[in-house]
C-alpha cells in the first residue's frame with residue numbers, strides 16, 4: 245500500500261453557487277479491492293491520528309453515522325499502519341501553496357490499486373467503472389473550518405462518502421453528498437442506497 249501526500253486537482257465541499265443539475269447522487273463507478281469487502285460489506289480501516297482539534301472530536305461521530313446509516317459499509321478506526329483511509333489536517337499556508345483553493349473545506353483523493361491518483365473532476369472521473377481502489381486520503385483545510393459543530397461533522401461524513409465511492413449529488417432529501425452541504429448534514433436513506441448500489 246502506498247501512502248503519500250499528493251497534489252492533484254480538487255474534490256471539495258467548495259461553496260459553488262452554481263453547479264450542474266444532476267438527477268441524483270452518482271457513485272464514481274470504481275470499487276474498493278475485494279480484500280476490503282466481506283460478505284458484500286465494505287470494511288474501511290480509517291485513521292484520524294493526524295486530524296487537528298478542529299475536527300478530531302467529530303471523527304468518531306462521523307464514523308458512527310456511516311456505520312448506522314444502513315449502508316453496506318463498516319468504518320473501523322485503526323492506527324496509521326493498518327489504515328487505508330487516512331485523514332490529515334493541512335495548514336492554511338500549505339493548503340493554499342498546494343493550490344487547493346481557499347474556499348475549499350476538504351477534499352478526498354482516492355488511488356487505484358497501482359497507486360495512481362484518480363482525477364477528481366467528479367463529472368468525468370478517470371477512476372470509473374471497472375477501476376479498483378486501494379487507498380484514499382482525506383485532507384482537511386485548517387484555514388476554512390466550519391463554525392458549527394454540526395457542519396464540521398457533516399464535512400467528515402461527506403468526505404468519508406467520497407472515500408466510500410460516492411460523487412457529488414444535487415439536493416435529494418438533503419443528501420450528505422451535495423457539494424456545498426446546503427440542504428442537510430445527515431446521511432440519508434438515499435445516500436445509503438447509493439452505497440448499496442456499489443456494494444449490494
Ligand SMILES: [Zn+2]
Pocket residue numbers: 255256257402406412423
Ligand atoms: Zn465533495
